[in-house]
Amino acid sequence: MLSDKYTTLDELKKAVIDMCIKKHWGGETGTQNPQHVAMAMTVEMSELLENFQWLDAHEVDALVQGADPERRARIAEEFADVMMYGLQLMRTLDIDVSREIEKKIGIVLDRPASRKGRETHT
Numbered sequence: 001m002l003s004d005k006y007t008t009l010d011e012l013k014k015a016v017i018d019m020c021i022k023k024h025w026g027g028e029t030g031t032q033n034p035q036h037v038a039m040a041m042t043v044e045m046s047e048l049l050e051n052f053q054w055l056d057a058h059e060v061d062a063l064v065q066g067a068d069p070e071r072r073a074r075i076a077e078e079f080a081d082v083m084m085y086g087l088q089l090m091r092t093l094d095i096d097v098s099r100e101i102e103k104k105i106g107i108v109l110d111r112p113a114s115r116k117g118r119e120t121h122t
């Protein structure tokens with residue numbers, strides 16, 4: 001069983017590509033059109049968001065504290081869908097996401113703080 005504690009991104013990329021090959025998605029290399037993958041990623045993101053639709057702040061807080069395990073399981077599954085497409089994009093477009101995240105963290109930390117002292121935009 002895979003676990004975030006022990007599994008590398010390269011291993012996850014390989015697992016997703018192996019699945020694509022087994023499903024005959026993207027030919028012998030399991031490489032699907034990255035434009036299609038990016039669009040599919042937004043669909044999966046919408047499926048993820050659907051699990052938060054119309055929740056009030058109290059319900060979201062309860063969810064964060066562990067309430068509603070069925071909803072949490074659906075969120076986890078949709079998040080996995082989003083990540084699986086992301087892993088495909090990483091592989092197809094040769095994106096080193098660790099390097100990109102490090103760069104982005106540097107950009108965000110170099111930005112001046114907003115007037116409220118908190119910034120939410122990336």
Ligand SMILES: [Mg+2]
Pocket residue numbers: 044047077078081
């Ligand atoms: Mg889905």
